[in-house]
Amino acid sequence: MPEIKMPSLGADMDAGTLVEWRIAVGDHVARGGVVGLVETQKATMELESFADGIVEALLVEPGAKVPVGTVLARLRDGDATSAGPVQLPPAAPAPAPPLAPPPLVPPPVAAPTGGAAPLPAAAPTEVAAPPSARVRGSPAARQRARELGIELASLHGTGPHGAIVLRDVHAPPVAPKPRPAPSLASPMRAAIAAAMSRSKREIPHFYLSHTISLKRALAWLAEVNHDRTIQTRILPGAVLLRAVAVALWEYPELNGFYVDDAFQPSEEVHLASAISLRTGGLIAPAILDADTRTIDELTQDLQDLVVRARSGHLKSSELTSATFTVTSLGDRGCEAVFPVINPPQVAIVGFGSISERPWVEGSTVVPHPTVVAVLAADHRVSDGHRGGLFLSTLDRLLQDPAKL
Amino acid sequence: MTTLPDQILATLCKIAPDVDPGSVDHARPLVDQLDLDSIDYQTLLATLSKEHRVEIRAVDVPTLRSIDDLARYVETHRRSP
Numbered sequence A: 001m002p003e004i005k006m007p008s009l010g011a012d013m014d015a016g017t018l019v020e021w022r023i024a025v026g027d028h029v030a031r032g033g034v035v036g037l038v039e040t041q042k043a044t045m046e047l048e049s050f051a052d053g054i055v056e057a058l059l060v061e062p063g064a065k066v067p068v069g070t071v072l073a074r075l076r077d078g079d080a081t082s083a084g085p086v087q088l089p090p091a092a093p094a095p096a097p098p099l100a101p102p103p104l105v106p107p108p109v110a111a112p113t114g115g116a117a118p119l120p121a122a123a124p125t126e127v128a129a130p131p132s133a134r135v136r137g138s139p140a141a142r143q144r145a146r147e148l149g150i151e152l153a154s155l156h157g158t159g160p161h162g163a164i165v166l167r168d169v170h171a172p173p174v175a176p177k178p179r180p181a182p183s184l185a186s187p188m189r190a191a192i193a194a195a196m197s198r199s200k201r202e203i204p205h206f207y208l209s210h211t212i213s214l215k216r217a218l219a220w221l222a223e224v225n226h227d228r229t230i231q232t233r234i235l236p237g238a239v240l241l242r243a244v245a246v247a248l249w250e251y252p253e254l255n256g257f258y259v260d261d262a263f264q265p266s267e268e269v270h271l272a273s274a275i276s277l278r279t280g281g282l283i284a285p286a287i288l289d290a291d292t293r294t295i296d297e298l299t300q301d302l303q304d305l306v307v308r309a310r311s312g313h314l315k316s317s318e319l320t321s322a323t324f325t326v327t328s329l330g331d332r333g334c335e336a337v338f339p340v341i342n343p344p345q346v347a348i349v350g351f352g353s354i355s356e357r358p359w360v361e362g363s364t365v366v367p368h369p370t371v372v373a374v375l376a377a378d379h380r381v382s383d384g385h386r387g388g389l390f391l392s393t394l395d396r397l398l399q400d401p402a403k404l
Numbered sequence B: 001m002t003t004l005p006d007q008i009l010a011t012l013c014k015i016a017p018d019v020d021p022g023s024v025d026h027a028r029p030l031v032d033q034l035d036l037d038s039i040d041y042q043t044l045l046a047t048l049s050k051e052h053r054v055e056i057r058a059v060d061v062p063t064l065r066s067i068d069d070l071a072r073y074v075e076t077h078r079r080s081p
Helices: A122-126 A139-148 A181-185 A187-202 A215-225 A236-250 A295-311 A316-320 A384-398 B004-015 B038-051 B058-063 B067-077
Strands: A003-005 A015-021 A034-039 A044-048 A053-058 A065-067 A071-076 A205-213 A256-259 A262-265 A271-273 A324-328 A347-351 A355-361 A364-378
Touching: A044 A316, A205 A384, A215 A236, A215 A364, A236 A271, A236 A295, A236 A324, A236 A384, A236 B038, A271 A295, A295 B038, A364 A384, B004 B038, B004 B067, B058 B067
Parallel strands: A271 A324, A324 A347
Antiparallel strands: A003 A071, A015 A034, A015 A065, A034 A044, A053 A071, A205 A364, A256 A262, A347 A364, A355 A364
């Protein structure tokens, strides 16, 4: 019987919160249809059904946080005759477990929330001095003390007649400042830390770098875009994505998952793009079947993905199925990025920013727009020889963009 | 009635909610003062094109760098309703 489960969005996710259902018992759901909203450490996303059927039972209530893999809803085969929400489910009805209790899972890396609270105020103010005592202090010192939440009377003055002056007012030496903690306290940062730590711990990365001339690709792009409007113009990023997707056909050992001590190559190319979020952190949703999409379509896909990633409207399939990732630093980044593989994937390519570099053309040196592509791949699955050929293939494809 | 540059700024802030509109220098290139990537810029231009009924040609994009540039372009290319 088909089920809808809490999806895993990769190594960095152990639990998710069901935000809302968009289906009710008796509804017909189609494969790929949106059935609810799920919130993870990194994003809120639309939960999709991976099967057709009629909703038989909703097993988890909105607000509940449940481990990855928990059955959220049960469907039954949706043959047209047996409609109606009424009939009893064939087996035992909705099993009890996850229904109510929210925190089945320990909160992520939960840095003590107290630590990040109001800054220094706490302790020293308790050291109450007799409020009546008139304390000598300069206006600047009084002002500073107020800002820091310090009683003037608790300070030792070094000014004239023991008056407290500005230099006497220091922020209280409270516990070590909880500065570094807040970053880890953010669920997004904790999720990234978990995934990247696992990657660096488990995946024997190797890196290959190759500088590619984009003179032809950009000239072709300028020609194609010449008569286009803003809505239809092609972005350079889409050309790179297309070239990667096509190159992967020849290098199946870079496209897939490493699960249970074995590599599972993927027939499909679901190309993830690392997208930085304005609230901090990043997320890497995939363009599904990217190798079947044209450059025009990929331009639209990419824009659509970025807008939805930043507005929290990604679909669960986009976050669960990536087989390879591309990270691109854009126009204002630095020249190269050495990316970290996003497990369970086995490779990632990083593009630095496109910039003019001296290029040898025959016997002369001329400026070319270039990009540095860095491949990081998993030595359990592939090696430098094949990785190098992949980058050469990428280069070759980008020299003939019209054929892409 | 808000001015055209203010309307453009408002559109920008919808795309990049972290932008403080008061801090944006209308004359300076936006990418020099704000954390905007190429997709943000593409989204901004596409949205302005729709909102102001202006056809923005792809070849003109490199000239559209500041709020003032955008306001001028919209002003001169706006189709009559």
